Amino acid sequence: MSSTTLVFSPPPLTAVSAADPPPPTTRIQIQSQPVFDNPNSKSGSLKSCQNLQEIKQLHAQFTKQGLICNPSILTKLIVKYSQMGTSESLEYAEKGFKMFKKKTESGNSSSTIYLYNSLIRANSLSACFNESILLYIDMLIEGFKPDNYTFPFVLSACSKSLRLCEGAQLHCSAVKLGFHNDVFVLNSLVHHYGECGEIDKAKQVFDEMPERNVVSWTSLICGYARQDLHKEAVSLFFEMVEEGISPNEVTMVSVISACAKLGDVDLGDRVSIYVERSGLTINDVVVNALVDMYMNCGAVDKAKRLFDGSFARNLVLYNTLMSNYVKLGEAKKALDIFREMLNLGPKPDRVTMLSVITSSAELGDFCLGMQCHAYVLRNGLENWDNIGNSIIDMYAKSGKQDLACRVFDQMSNKTIVSWNSLLAGFARNGDVGSARELFDEMPERNLVSWNTMIAILVQWSFFSDAIELFHSMQNEGITADNVTMVSVASACGYLGALDLAKWTYNYVEKYGIECNMRLGTALLDMFGRCGDPKSAMKVFKTMKEKDVSAWTAAIGAMASVGNGKQALELFHEMVKQWVIPDEVVFSTVLTACSHAGLVKEGMHIFNSMKKQHKITPHIVHYGCIVDLLGRAGLLDEALDFIKNMPMEPNGAIWGAFLSACRIHKNEKLANLADEIISKSNNDKTGIQVLLSNIYASAGKWNDVAKVRIHMKEKGMKKIAGSSSIELNGVVHEFTSGNESQPGSDLTALMLHEINCRLSAEGYVPDLENVLLDVDEKEKEFLLSRHSEKLAIAFGLISSGRGMPVRVVKNLRMCSDCHSFAKMVSKVYNREIVIRDNNRFHFFQRGSCSCCDYW
């Protein structure tokens, strides 16, 4: 509404707005008519006006001829202006209305109410909700009584702007004014309460209605759908049909959308069959709803057939198909539709561009993304937040962080999605520092912001920081969802922090967080990595749906504790249940065989990959077999296997072989391997370290020195051993021989005590594990400071009596630490659990669960 002037005259006819098309020739004829016969026939020509310019022309004509003072003509002109729905036309309508009120001060109240209603409706339809409600208030102040048309119009404005209280006040007023039985008013109230989330209130109004029509039912169905109560919405539809009320197109669209949200294609089909049989007109909107439903339910073929068979492929239908392809990760297909649209279809709008930009982002197609950006700018679509945000996302996903930042900086209306998109962009580019800075700088954060930042930290291995951030999130009163918990579970798993893992699991239960397949798999994997296969299997058994990833996590949980037989049983059960195995599950199950020494079974599975499951083994699977044979001491077989591989063996293959040579102290074969490796380009640090270790074990210090020099020349650095231990939710990390750790004096003292007690029990350090050319005393000292020993000592001091000491080691533990842990478990009567980079070792009463086979 404008309150600038009361003058109600149109602009001179020459001042044609650039946005308006030139008046058609038929209008010129009207202009040239000299005199109208009577006011009514003159206003009749208003009906055929198609655009604002034509109305303005007639307005000018009426003014010139003095007809503007005629209340009937003025009323029709105001209504016509309001129906155009542009801000300019609404301004004219309002000015006209002011003039009307002035001229009919003592006059016709029914016409005034009629005009109030028209303007309230027009403003509501044009999303000028405040103006709409203010007009209603103005109407009351001016002493006009709202009628049964006023309430639906103003309630609609309240619903669309989610003004629950105002709507409830209108409810009272409507009852007071005697509209408690009016079906239009009551339908509007059902809709209003449903829109504002007060579904019980909507149901109450609905239940108390003396009579209900199809709109009443449809309004309630929509209310349920809005609250994501899609099942209830569909039930209500069938209830309606049983009551003998025939649905119309609007009802069908609402219920089909509910089926889409449920992803229930059978239900969608039932509704769709109902539409076909009931003889309803299947208009554009119904077709679109059906296409959307089938796409959402994964019945892409059905959707595509409907689309192909539709003669009226309007803009929304194209957009529906494209956005659904994008959601399904089929960016290329979305772009195919876009090409068809450019050739045959309507002009793309901003929603179309959103799908195209998202597609180019998914494909990392920077060129297409740039073209889209240019199109957006050429067509003035850049002011829509969603478009700006998707452009940021597109540049970020294409690795153009600077361009993403530039678009972000230039955005005048940054929303939380803009910040989150940029944040996710930093994550993808591995710029954790910038991401954290941006996160701390954000004016507001929502669940997605927290989830993004936590996921970034997990992705880049900052597990403790991720857990810390999760705690901050809770302190800010934000409730986590299943996306958060997937990251948290993953962090716990990598940290091997069992107490934290248990707490995480309880958190999911306590807060009723929906445990979908992804979260189920993450929790199962978490327990597996924390060495608690029982809890892992408990989660696995409660999972309703299990895909190959879930089965892999379960098999992995078994593999890491050396339970090869159960891992194999799970694998066979998976195949029995028609879950198609992939490459990952094969490497997991082969690893399980390797840790349990199941050579025959492992070879059988490896051979079945190609024959039975049509999967060509990857180099990783060959590595598993080398490991399987090597660990079992079948070194000659392992070397033959390597020689007969269809591809060039890589570092991992030689690593597995050399590792086996080291376990079985076979220096001869290691030498042979060394010769082959030196001829190839395999210079991986792991291999060189293993080689130097093998030579060192055999006391060949000259060879050790050669390898070390070679490593130095190549800039290779041995990864430092480190062990961590969780205590009261905090993860403490120890590195070999590091004096600067907190509580290190006490830990060193404890370690000394342990060594004395162990010596008394007959423990002799295995000096072969010290791979440096130093004297025996020094070797003994170095060996005593291995990180897992420090962690065990710290664990014994800090944790309660009888509690297991759980340590996570980043490398494979050495045989001396293994013997040490066995003795500690006996002498101190404590369970010691160590996860090294291979598997779990559970030490109890002097022996280990791996039976010294690892």
Add this chain to the structure above:
DNA sequence: GTAGGGTTAG
């Protein structure tokens, strides 16, 4: 007159 379709970030 009241009720309906496509919309970005984890």
